[in-house]
Amino acid sequence: MSHRQPICLTSGPRRSWRRWAALWLALFTSACGGSSTTPTRPTVAVSIFPVFDVVRRIAGDRFEVLCVLPPGRTEHSYEPTPRELAALAETDLAFAVGLELDGWLTRVVRSAAGDDVRTVELGPSIEPRRFTPAELGIIGESHDEHGHDGHHHGAIDPHFWMDPLRMERAIDPIVEALVALDPEDAAGLRARGEAEKASLRELHAAIEGASQRWRRRDVVTFHGSFGYFADRYRLRVVAVVEPLPGREPTPRYVEEVVRALRAAESAALFYEPQLDPRPARIVAREAGRTIHELDPLGGTEGRDSYEALLLHDVAVLDEALR
Numbered sequence: 250m251s252h253r254q255p256i257c258l259t260s261g262p263r264r265s266w267r268r269w270a271a272l273w274l275a276l277f278t279s280a281c282g283g284s285s286t287t288p289t290r291p292t293v294a295v296s297i298f299p300v301f302d303v304v305r306r307i308a309g310d311r312f313e314v315l316c317v318l319p320p321g322r323t324e325h326s327y328e329p330t331p332r333e334l335a336a337l338a339e340t341d342l343a344f345a346v347g348l349e350l351d352g353w354l355t356r357v358v359r360s361a362a363g364d365d366v367r368t369v370e371l372g373p374s375i376e377p378r379r380f381t382p383a384e385l386g387i388i389g390e391s392h393d394e395h396g397h398d399g400h401h402h403g404a405i406d407p408h409f410w411m412d413p414l415r416m417e418r419a420i421d422p423i424v425e426a427l428v429a430l431d432p433e434d435a436a437g438l439r440a441r442g443e444a445e446k447a448s449l450r451e452l453h454a455a456i457e458g459a460s461q462r463w464r465r466r467d468v469v470t471f472h473g474s475f476g477y478f479a480d481r482y483r484l485r486v487v488a489v490v491e492p493l494p495g496r497e498p499t500p501r502y503v504e505e506v507v508r509a510l511r512a513a514e515s516a517a518l519f520y521e522p523q524l525d526p527r528p529a530r531i532v533a534r535e536a537g538r539t540i541h542e543l544d545p546l547g548g549t550e551g552r553d554s555y556e557a558l559l560l561h562d563v564a565v566l567d568e569a570l571r
């Protein structure tokens with residue numbers, strides 16, 4: 250896959266400009282015997298693009314909002330470069346999905362900005378669903394040899410952002426955490442939170458309308474990232490190609506997926522831009538199907554807002570399921 254330019258860490262130059270301005274102001278005010286408080290905005294770091302996009306709109310211009318995971322990378326692991334780490338040096342607050350998805354976030358922001366950075370996990374407040382057996386790599390009687398050690402611990406599905414109505418439930422916790430950091434703008438933050446909720450409900454209505462056109466309902470997704478979306482819009486995930494995202498499935502498991510695809514005659518097959526598509530290509534070739542790209546994360550051109558990302562996926566589904 251091509252590596253697109255990240256559009257999510259955009260505040261580097263502005264930040265260094267602000268640093269200089271703050272330093273200059275500090276020197277100036279101390280020379281004049283004034284207060285040494287600097288006018289920097291609080292910095293908020295968000296683990297993945299879809300949540301980042303919603304947070305930045307609620308935050309408005311009162312916060313510096315940074316997206317931690319660079320676009321194009323899988324949400325299931327992240328090791329920052331020294332430069333990416335340095336960009337997070339002033340983080341005051343972090344937003345994570347939680348539910349064991351992005352445990353890397355707390356580690357990363359704390360090593361960048363110190364141990365007192367608080368992480369707010371949004372997942373627990375959105376009524377999480379459980380993975381289905383198929384999403385865990387259990388097809389019929391057999392399962393992937395690795396399938397059971399990936400998503401364990403009760404198999405809670407963390408990919409809640411793929412359902413706009415679950416995302417709506419995350420708005421209040423986001424707003425309240427931002428209000429705690431900037432109480433002066435409480436009214437503005439709450440108003441922007443309500444506006445975001447309205448936008449998410451509108452998005453849901455648009456997807457609901459589009460989903461009426463889909464004559465086929467069975468899908469084989471690349472990993473277990475579309476369960477919330479499938480539940481909401483009445484799709485059925487009959488299998489996933491890679492139960493452990495980033496770990497190549499065994500040949501025996503690939504055969505199971507091919508068999509599941511043949512059994513579900515109308516099922517559509519997908520890969521994802523963040524993960525190596527080769528296992529999906531093998532399945533497509535053996536089952537004689539075309540593959541389509543579904544994107545759970547976006548942050549790239551044409552998918553540069555949460556709404557744009559979901560509508561992009563809807564357009565793909567229109568093509569794949571008609």
Ligand SMILES: [Zn+2]
Nearest residue numbers: 324473474494
């Ligand atoms: Zn995932």
